[in-house]
Amino acid sequence: MPEKINGINNSRLFEMMEAVKRQPSLAKFVFRVNNTWMNGGHSRSVIKGFFGAEKEDDSRVSPFIFEIDQPSSLLGRNEGPTAVEYLLNALAGCLTNSIVCLAAARGITLTDIESEIEGRFDLRYMFGLSNEEENILENIKMKIRIKGNELTYKEKQFLCELGKKTSIVYKIITTPFPVEISVEDETSCE
Amino acid sequence: MPEKINGINNSRLFEMMEAVKRQPSLAKFVFRVNNTWMNGGHSRSVIKGFFGAEKEDDSRVSPFIFEIDQPSSLLGRNEGPTAVEYLLNALAGCLTNSIVCLAAARGITLTDIESEIEGRFDLRYMFGLSNEEENILENIKMKIRIKGNELTYKEKQFLCELGKKTSIVYKIITTPFPVEISVEDETSCE
Numbered sequence: 286m287p288e289k290i291n292g293i294n295n296s297r298l299f300e301m302m303e304a305v306k307r308q309p310s311l312a313k314f315v316f317r318v319n320n321t322w323m324n325g326g327h328s329r330s331v332i333k334g335f336f337g338a339e340k341e342d343d344s345r346v347s348p349f350i351f352e353i354d355q356p357s358s359l360l361g362r363n364e365g366p367t368a369v370e371y372l373l374n375a376l377a378g379c380l381t382n383s384i385v386c387l388a389a390a391r392g393i394t395l396t397d398i399e400s401e402i403e404g405r406f407d408l409r410y411m412f413g414l415s416n417e418e419e420n421i422l423e424n425i426k427m428k429i430r431i432k433g434n435e436l437t438y439k440e441k442q443f444l445c446e447l448g449k450k451t452s453i454v455y456k457i458i459t460t461p462f463p464v465e466i467s468v469e470d471e472t473s474c475e
Numbered sequence: 476m477p478e479k480i481n482g483i484n485n486s487r488l489f490e491m492m493e494a495v496k497r498q499p500s501l502a503k504f505v506f507r508v509n510n511t512w513m514n515g516g517h518s519r520s521v522i523k524g525f526f527g528a529e530k531e532d533d534s535r536v537s538p539f540i541f542e543i544d545q546p547s548s549l550l551g552r553n554e555g556p557t558a559v560e561y562l563l564n565a566l567a568g569c570l571t572n573s574i575v576c577l578a579a580a581r582g583i584t585l586t587d588i589e590s591e592i593e594g595r596f597d598l599r600y601m602f603g604l605s606n607e608e609e610n611i612l613e614n615i616k617m618k619i620r621i622k623g624n625e626l627t628y629k630e631k632q633f634l635c636e637l638g639k640k641t642s643i644v645y646k647i648i649t650t651p652f653p654v655e656i657s658v659e660d661e662t663s664c665e
Contacts, residue, residue: 292515325482353568378543
């Protein structure tokens with residue numbers, strides 16, 4: 286098997302799997318985002334450090350900075366995409382990465398993956414106007430095209446099913462994921 | 476009440492609420508993301524058009540383009556943040572926006588909102604090594620600081636609780652949200 290398949294270093298992938306089996310603490314990762322409200326629907330997120338493999342990461346030279354806003358039809362100024370679009374982006378990227386790694390680990394060379402993802406939402410939820418008796422249909426649909434050398438449709442479906450089982454963002458969205466929010470008291474934050 | 480509070484045009488906000496009460500079809504929004512795998516853990520998302528208020532939006536002149544990647548410790552090259560960081564960013568942005576709008580609708584002027592959000596994840600899930608009997612603790616924690624003129628701690632907590640009830644990203648993460656993924660057959664995509 287070549288050292289890299291689909292751009293993934295397979296020997297390192299298997300080493301990591303063996304390492305976390307022996308020492309589960311290596312598997313713990315903590316990712317962080319700092320967000321600041323700018324004005325109206327616009328806020329800004331800064332992403333840089335994270336903890337993983339038992340240490341604070343220092344591989345990122347500069348922070349990643351993202352603007353979140355609403356379009357004018359939702360009272361914003363289009364300084365960035367909406368939060369729900371960032372979430373759809375996260376799901377597409379996570380599932381794609383899962384499929385690429387799973388294929389690499391099985392020695393399957395992929396040539397292309399493209400996906401279109403759409404989320405249907407109802408403003409009445411955001412306005413607190415949702416009526417329990419009326420079914421406000423909200424869902425996410427994703428179409429994915431996977432291409433690889435001599436890959437059958439069944440194999441593509443199999444990779445996608447496995448991808449769903451190992452994609453953390455897919456899990457976060459499709460299960461009731463625990464989120465704990467605390468409002469800081471002024472005395473503790475100034 | 477001034478026309479704009481917290482950068483939100485309050486009269487337009489109330490007009491929108493009244494409009495979707497009368498005509499619920501105006502409340503339907505469909506957001507979309509196109510994602511293309513680049514190499515290894517790196518994929519790219521393009522975000523531009525969406526459907527809402529009964530028409531296709533044309534207010535965005537250029538697309539928003541985002542790189543998703545893994546850090547080197549997760550076999551990537553840091554071309555962008557990880558998918559889970561994008562998801563945390565989405566949650567922070569959505570909850571902040573909900574709080575800003577809810578405060579505006581109540582005539583409450585806010586001066587600052589800052590949040591720190593962290594997500595704890597276990598690589599064993601991504602490797603398909605999670606053991607049902609062992610509890611792999613995975614969760615999201617968010618600390619939020621809200622400042623406003625003469626705003627009491629109780630009022631801040633109240634705004635945060637209301638924000639959780641109307642933030643669509645909070646809902647998507649904390650409930651089992653429906654995601655439908657279809658693998659396109661080659662014949663239908665080429």
